Amino acid sequence: MPVVSDNTDHKTIQSVDRSFGIIEYIQENSGASLIELTDEFDISKSAIHYHLNTLMKYGWVVKEGETYRIGLRFLDPAMHSKSQREEYQIVHPKVVKLADETGERAQFIIEENGRGIHVHSELGENGIQSNSRVGKLVYLHATSAGKAILASMPEERVESIVDAYGLPKMTDNTITTRGELFDILEDIRERGYAFNRAERRNGMMAMGAPVKDPSGRVFGAVSVTGPVRRMQDEHQRYLTDLLLDVTEEIRLRLEYPQ
Template identity: 35%
Template sequence: MTGTSNRSVERAFRIVDELAENGSGRVSELAERLDMPVSTVHNYLQALVSTGYVTVEDKEYATTTRFLEVGHRQRHRLEVFKAVSDELQDIAAETGEHVTLLVEENDQCVIVAVQEGPDAVNLFAYPGARMPLHAAAPGKAILAHMPDDRVREIIDRQGLVEMTKRTITDPDVLFEQLERISEQGYAVDEGERIAGMVCISAPVLDKGDRIRGAICVCGPQSRIDEARREEIAEIVQRAANVTQVNLDYV
């Protein structure tokens, strides 16, 4: 019975993911894309409509903002989100660039909050967006403060997917870089996830030195030279330190 229940939940979320990815769809379209019987897809959709997580109009199904409500509640439960306070807004104003707060969840890097400075490039980043840990500065900042065994487990499960030609795909190279990140206190990726972009990130640790998240600034390579990278590194490290102190009071 448990196996059947698990498969039912998996099928329901496959349908939800498909709707979220494509915006909407009819029963027959979803059944074809998911390789599931039309009757099965229809039954799941009716259940999702009855719970308020999916809506239907003119036989076209789509997810609802109930998911936004769930995500909003979950975000406000995160202590690091409450602790970051106005730091992201201040960084965006000071650097003019794209600023994010991210956490690790299920072996991935997840955006929790976004602030855009006046010169920020539109990266189509939004709360809830996910990315591989190894291919992004905040992900590497987080990995650098995990035990090596945990990092190896993540690599075994997720692999080191190549996002661009500059993505690290060799575990030995990754571990060497994580050691440097741990020593210098911040991480950099130069077009490893998005070609042409430089991202600089500092880890947020609690008083027990446990990793709680990372603060990141991203901008075009043409605008962030070596001197500016050092300047931004100091800014994100300072913000991470303030957030660490704030964690004691949330």
């Protein structure tokens, strides 16, 4: 069984890497045929077929006609993981509150393995729909919630994340240098909240704040996203206080559970 190293110098099993690569490709393309997968991974059709048969055996992949799709089997471990964290359940109604009071899209993001993951996402009355669905992976440096999380980390940890994933450019406004990133993280530490000024998507702005437990540990961040003009003209005057009030409410609910 071949063993390879990835860019974080962790030993991995090549066949498992290939299976997860197939899963990611199927998801990113909303389905794929055997021929498409064979062309993408440049291995024999029979080898791809073995991977697919194994994934289908456990329900991770399903076949519809000639197209392979992600199976709903993924819902069970995902929902189980989400339900195991009491703090995530306390955060959820506060994300709903942010969406209701601003009318925009609100979300709660955590960090795992150097990437951000959407745990909760709610759409307000005027919110703009996007692909920022629950479970979506994002680069931390290009989101307000992600930068709020990075600002809570030791510099060595931030350096290791940048080493692993780089600072990919999403728009013309994305932070792409370490120096700029560390300067902005210092500003976030001083003021207590972060901005995303069209750094992930053109025309969209967000404000985010870290969420802490009673010990002061940051375990995620909440943010509100909307069109740049609306966020600057209508929301920015009061959104800072609203975000900080919500994060304090979460901390107090964790410290004094009902």
